[in-house]
């Protein structure tokens with residue numbers, strides 16, 4: 001049983017795009033994936049980043065623009081699947097990949113996990129299908145063709161300050177929380193490891209950096225891509241409250257550079 005974070009490569013992007021007031025240099029960003037290993041040996045990922053082949057051969061997959069702003073360094077060995085293998089974890093044990101949203105840099109790696117269902121908020125899936133690859137959903141056709149998409153509907157009572165939720169396994173270990181705004185059905189995923197009594201909130205791209213929701217200042221790229229700026233700002237308020245009310249639970253936004261150090265702190269422990 002374990003809860004870990006891995007960082008499939010380091011993204012390098014113009015700072016002014018991703019950080020409010022970031023200036024004209026380039027900056028490094030994380031691309032963070034969470035790994036929850038259950039007591040029965042099943043593994044659940046939150047997001048999957050790029051596939052091994054996309055990391056190894058970006059020129060075969062991505063446009064010039066995407067290669068300049070979104071592609072990670074590190075090659076195939078930095079991919080999610082390669083890092084899991086290096087941790088001694090068989091990729092065939094991954095049963096679910098919970099997508100915070102379906103943009104290209106979060107879900108391409110699903111092809112490396114043939115036994116995994118891709119869990120996605122139904123409104124996100126519908127939006128991705130209607131918008132298609134030109135809006136950053138470049139894997140949507142492959143996802144559909146795989147037959148491995150499991151849509152879920154968020155509902156019920158508010159949970160942890162978020163207006164709707166879905167308990168994926170019915171045991172509180174994987175809670176999808178309504179964080180729409182960056183995209184039509186983007187979610188936060190609250191993971192809980194009952195053995196170590198440790199939790200983390202994976203917040204996807206609901207903010208590009210923790211500064212965004214803490215200071216309520218929007219990055220230029222976020223403003224350009226957000227499905228709804230009003231929803232985005234509501235999500236920021238909820239994240240800020242969550243952080244204040246749960247100081248022991250890290251809020252992980254996918255691309256915050258500080259995750260590169262957090263990932264180190266979450267290095268896998270020896271299996272017990």
Ligand SMILES: [Zn+2]
Pocket residue numbers: 103105106205254255
């Ligand atoms: Zn992203």
